[in-house]
Amino acid sequence: MGDGAFLALARNRHSVRGYFPDPVPEEKLERCLEAARLAPSACNSQPWTFIVVDDPELKGLLADLTSERLLPLNHFVKQAPVLIVIVVEPANLTSRLGSWIKNRDFPLIDIGIAAEHFCLQAVEEGLGTCMIGWFREAEVKELLGVPAAKRIGLLIALGYPQFDAAPTKHRKPLEETVCHNRYRLQPGKDV
Numbered sequence: 001m002g003d004g005a006f007l008a009l010a011r012n013r014h015s016v017r018g019y020f021p022d023p024v025p026e027e028k029l030e031r032c033l034e035a036a037r038l039a040p041s042a043c044n045s046q047p048w049t050f051i052v053v054d055d056p057e058l059k060g061l062l063a064d065l066t067s068e069r070l071l072p073l074n075h076f077v078k079q080a081p082v083l084i085v086i087v088v089e090p091a092n093l094t095s096r097l098g099s100w101i102k103n104r105d106f107p108l109i110d111i112g113i114a115a116e117h118f119c120l121q122a123v124e125e126g127l128g129t130c131m132i133g134w135f136r137e138a139e140v141k142e143l144l145g146v147p148a149a150k151r152i153g154l155l156i157a158l159g160y161p162q163f164d165a166a167p168t169k170h171r172k173p174l175e176e177t178v179c180h181n182r183y184r185l186q187p188g189k190d191v
């Protein structure tokens with residue numbers, strides 16, 4: 001029996017680090033944003049704003065803020081025709097209370113889920129994405145007019161992938177990452 005549509009989608013999604021310059025059709029982008037909008041969040045707080053950066057000049061400046069000249073990191077971001085910037089908005093009162101009482105960062109968790117909804121829908125649309133966590137936050141905020149007090153959670157590069165085939169996934173095996181009923185202490189790490 002096959003995996004089913006969702007698992008196939010999850011297997012197919014991979015970080016795309018080479019894009020064609022073709023623009024992303026508006027309706028495809030909208031469906032990705034809609035998938036992100038539908039994501040769950042603590043207390044349904046929806047603590048996010050998605051800035052779609054597709055103005056070529058602005059996008060180039062933004063891409064520059066994700067890489068360092070001397071590090072082989074994120075130089076591909078410039079190729080993507082669209083960059084999404086996820087601004088962390090203040091959570092609602094119940095989520096904030098929950099975060100405080102339980103010492104959890106709910107908004108960051110929420111944003112991660114929304115970002116993955118976006119990326120999975122992109123695969124469905126024949127598009128590629130790469131989440132970008134390495135960026136110069138203060139400069140990104142200044143460039144896009146985001147108030148200094150807010151945080152940028154994540155960027156997502158979006159566009160048509162140059163390479164179709166999903167590379168082999170390097171993942172820890174299930175046996176290593178799952179245990180049943182009780183935590184399995186790891187010899188050499190926990191004991």
Ligand SMILES: Cc1cc2nc3c(=O)[nH]c(=O)nc-3n(C[C@H](O)[C@H](O)[C@H](O)COP(=O)(O)O)c2cc1C
Nearest residue numbers: 013014015016017074130131132133134135154169
């Ligand atoms: C929070 C987060 C931040 C990331 N930041 C970057 C980044 O700055 N540059 C990059 O090339 N990939 C980045 N990635 C992509 C990961 O390297 C990638 O998801 C991981 O290696 C697994 O590969 P896959 O996405 O192809 O399955 C990020 C992923 C996540 C979830």
